[in-house]
Amino acid sequence: MSINNTEKSYNFGMIGLGTMGRNLLLNMADHGFSVTGHDKSDKMLALLEEEGKAHQLKGFAKVEDFVGSLTSPKTIILLVPAGKIVDEVIAEITPLLSKGDIIIDSGNSYYADTTRRSVALKEQGFHFFGMGISGGEEGARFGPSLMPGGDKDAYSVVKDLLEAVSAKVNGEPCVTYIGPGASGHFVKMTHNGIEYAIMQLLAETYDILKNGLGYNNQQIQQVFEKWNNGRLKSFLMEITKDVFLFKDEKTGNLLVDEIKDQAKSKGTGKWTSQIAMDVEIPLNTIDASVAARNLSKLKDLRVELEGAFGKAANITQNEDFEAQLEEAFYFAMVSAYAQGMHLLWKASEEYGYELNMAEIAKIWRGGCIIRAEFLQDIYEAYQKQPSLQHLYQDASIQQKLQKGLKDTRNVIASAISAGIAVPCYAAAITYFDTLKTGRMPSNLIQAQRDYFGAHTFERIDSEGVFHAEWSK
Numbered sequence: 001m002s003i004n005n006t007e008k009s010y011n012f013g014m015i016g017l018g019t020m021g022r023n024l025l026l027n028m029a030d031h032g033f034s035v036t037g038h039d040k041s042d043k044m045l046a047l048l049e050e051e052g053k054a055h056q057l058k059g060f061a062k063v064e065d066f067v068g069s070l071t072s073p074k075t076i077i078l079l080v081p082a083g084k085i086v087d088e089v090i091a092e093i094t095p096l097l098s099k100g101d102i103i104i105d106s107g108n109s110y111y112a113d114t115t116r117r118s119v120a121l122k123e124q125g126f127h128f129f130g131m132g133i134s135g136g137e138e139g140a141r142f143g144p145s146l147m148p149g150g151d152k153d154a155y156s157v158v159k160d161l162l163e164a165v166s167a168k169v170n171g172e173p174c175v176t177y178i179g180p181g182a183s184g185h186f187v188k189m190t191h192n193g194i195e196y197a198i199m200q201l202l203a204e205t206y207d208i209l210k211n212g213l214g215y216n217n218q219q220i221q222q223v224f225e226k227w228n229n230g231r232l233k234s235f236l237m238e239i240t241k242d243v244f245l246f247k248d249e250k251t252g253n254l255l256v257d258e259i260k261d262q263a264k265s266k267g268t269g270k271w272t273s274q275i276a277m278d279v280e281i282p283l284n285t286i287d288a289s290v291a292a293r294n295l296s297k298l299k300d301l302r303v304e305l306e307g308a309f310g311k312a313a314n315i316t317q318n319e320d321f322e323a324q325l326e327e328a329f330y331f332a333m334v335s336a337y338a339q340g341m342h343l344l345w346k347a348s349e350e351y352g353y354e355l356n357m358a359e360i361a362k363i364w365r366g367g368c369i370i371r372a373e374f375l376q377d378i379y380e381a382y383q384k385q386p387s388l389q390h391l392y393q394d395a396s397i398q399q400k401l402q403k404g405l406k407d408t409r410n411v412i413a414s415a416i417s418a419g420i421a422v423p424c425y426a427a428a429i430t431y432f433d434t435l436k437t438g439r440m441p442s443n444l445i446q447a448q449r450d451y452f453g454a455h456t457f458e459r460i461d462s463e464g465v466f467h468a469e470w471s472k
């Protein structure tokens with residue numbers, strides 16, 4: 001059965017019309033592209049009913065009709081749940097496609113799956129690329145940040161479409177060709193790792209304000225609102241401040257107070273930490289945010305241990321505490337972005353992604369969940385020094401970190417003294433302190449390894465490896 005079918009052919013097709021696919025399809029239609037959709041359920045019918053009059057939308061309930069309606073090269077974007085569904089959809093459509101046709105997986109697919117799919121589809125003569133998308137429902141509808149990576153020839157076919165539908169900052173589209181292979185999905189995964197850390201930092205700040213300083217939700221909203229008018233301006237700060245005033249229809253209370261303190265996840269944050277471990281890049285702040293979601297799930301154990309050890313105390317505040325907290329947030333936020341960029345720097349080398357770090361920062365300035373004023377600073381840092389290993393090496397960022405360091409230490413020490421859990425803040429300062437330690441105590445680790453396992457050690461004064469008979 002076809003829906004709103006005509007004899008017309010369509011240039012781009014979307015499979016998966018849920019939160020993201022539906023909105024991106026509407027966005028494409030808004031920009032005058034001739035598009036059609038398909039979903040395994042009857043979502044196309046609902047979409048046509050709601051939006052069909054206002055938009056030139058077509059849809060097909062049968063995948064054969066959907067594929068058949070596309071002009072060549074047939075170009076299909078997938079926005080279905082990541083994992084085996086992507087393989088199932090690819091297996092369903094490839095017999096209906098011809099060599100040279102293009103498949104774009106825009107879901108949050110695991111980068112190694114994208115590498116596997118790229119190789120397999122290339123062997124079959126298809127063009128394939130993995131494209132990260134960020135911006136949620138609103139972004140997909142009115143301008144997301146897009147991270148396409150893989151087959152460059154295929155990118156040239158969809159470049160105009162992607163540039164048209166993406167968010168714009170200073171008139172420039174928030175999309176760029178990221179690089180070969182699974183680089184698009186790797187960059188999106190890293191984006192989400194940073195997202196986890198910033199979200200957790202906002203949550204820890206809420207805890208400090210609420211339980212440390214005794215602020216109510218309105219007061220917390222005001223703090224975030226004030227910060228959002230300054231250098232901390234970001235999409236996550238913006239939406240978080242709104243949460244504190246949102247009323248629950250059911251109880252009439254503020255909804256935030258009615259929500260369970262157990263955070264869920266779909267995996268991208270965990271993958272970021274796992275892969276960073278594989279390529280030996282430390283992501284202390286991001287790792288702490290992944291672990292914090294897991295800690296949140298241990299509700300019964302947390303309640304039991306609160307009974308045994310007691311609740312956190314108040315923070316004895318001085319009048320500057322709020323301003324110091326702003327410095328601490330800035331400091332910790334920088335660590336999250338710096339760690340993500342450091343991972344990308346390493347991945348570029350390790351996997352041959354040839355990443356342009358400035359361009360990545362540039363396309364994250366708009367449309368995506370981690371868009372923030374600070375991304376302009378990151379963009380400028382990598383523009384000045386394209387091969388910069390770490391953001392902390394940038395002189396202007398060094399100056400800002402140095403300025404807030406004393407306040408940052410004071411805030412984190414005060415929270416820790418009061419027993420308020422600040423895993424990301426603590427990780428941020430520890431990460432910084434370790435990175436600026438010229439001689440770490442790791443000589444002792446090597447001595448221990450050699451003592452119990454004859455793993456050998458290296459000496460400062462001579463080349464080569466050595467072993468000592470420690471127990472003699």
Ligand SMILES: NC(=O)C1=CN([C@@H]2O[C@H](COP(=O)(O)OP(=O)(O)OC[C@H]3O[C@@H](n4cnc5c(N)ncnc54)[C@H](OP(=O)(O)O)[C@@H]3O)[C@@H](O)[C@H]2O)C=CC1
Pocket residue numbers: 015016017018019020021038039040041043079080081082085088089106107108109133134135136137266
């Ligand atoms: N939501 C977000 O903010 C973001 C999501 N993403 C990623 O984008 C992808 C899509 O996410 P989202 O839109 O939120 O997910 P949804 O679950 O809202 O939408 C997915 C759609 O795909 C449909 N679907 C499932 N299997 C098939 C199939 N075999 N053939 C055709 N359609 C199918 C689903 O139908 P049914 O419901 O009937 O199963 C559903 O309508 C995911 O990988 C997600 O991680 C990326 C960025 C942001």
Ligand SMILES: O=C(CO)[C@H](O)[C@H](O)COP(=O)(O)O
Pocket residue numbers: 108133134135136192195264265266267268269369
């Ligand atoms: O990609 C996204 C935002 O950028 C998705 O919203 C993703 O689902 C968020 O991750 P999680 O569900 O693990 O919190």
